[in-house]
Amino acid sequence: MEDTVIKKCSKCGDIARYSPNFNVHRKNGCNGDLIQCNISDDDYITLWHIAKDNDFFQAMIDLKEKDIIEYNLKMSQFRSQVQQKKSRELQNDTTPRCPNCRSSNIQKIGGLERAGSVAMFGIFSKKINKSFKCNNCGYTW
Ligand SMILES: [Zn+2]
Numbered sequence: 001m002e003d004t005v006i007k008k009c010s011k012c013g014d015i016a017r018y019s020p021n022f023n024v025h026r027k028n029g030c031n032g033d034l035i036q037c038n039i040s041d042d043d044y045i046t047l048w049h050i051a052k053d054n055d056f057f058q059a060m061i062d063l064k065e066k067d068i069i070e071y072n073l074k075m076s077q078f079r080s081q082v083q084q085k086k087s088r089e090l091q092n093d094t095t096p097r098c099p100n101c102r103s104s105n106i107q108k109i110g111g112l113e114r115a116g117s118v119a120m121f122g123i124f125s126k127k128i129n130k131s132f133k134c135n136n137c138g139y140t141w
C-alpha cells in the first residue's frame, strides 16, 4: 500500500490523507498549501471513524503537541470504540454469506437444479437438502 500522510490545508483548514509529494489542496478549487500534521495515518483513520470533523482532528493534533499522555489515552479509548462499533456492525450484518469463505456472492439453488440432481443421482444425492451455492468457492449448503 502506498504511504499516506495527514496534511492540513493552510487556506481552508481541511485535514485529510495525501500522498507525501502532494502539496496543493485541489478540493473545490481551493489551491491552498498543504502542511503536514503530526499525527500518523493510523491515528487519523481511527479519528475519522469517530467523527469526520476538521475541528476534532485539529483538537487532537493540538492535544498531541500539548499532552502526549492524554493524547495516547484518548487514542486508545477511540481505538476500542471503533473496534466495538465494527464488531456491532458485523453482528448486525444480515447479508447471507457462504459459511466456507464468507463471500456474499451466493445464489439459491432453484427447484429445477435440485430436481435435476435428484433425477441424475437418485434419492441419495447430497445436493437434495442444500439450497444455497457459493459462486465464489462453489460450496453448497
Ligand atoms: Zn483548502
Ligand SMILES: [Zn+2]
Binding pocket: 098, 099, 100, 101, 102, 103, 134, 135, 136, 137, 138, 139
Ligand atoms: Zn464460498
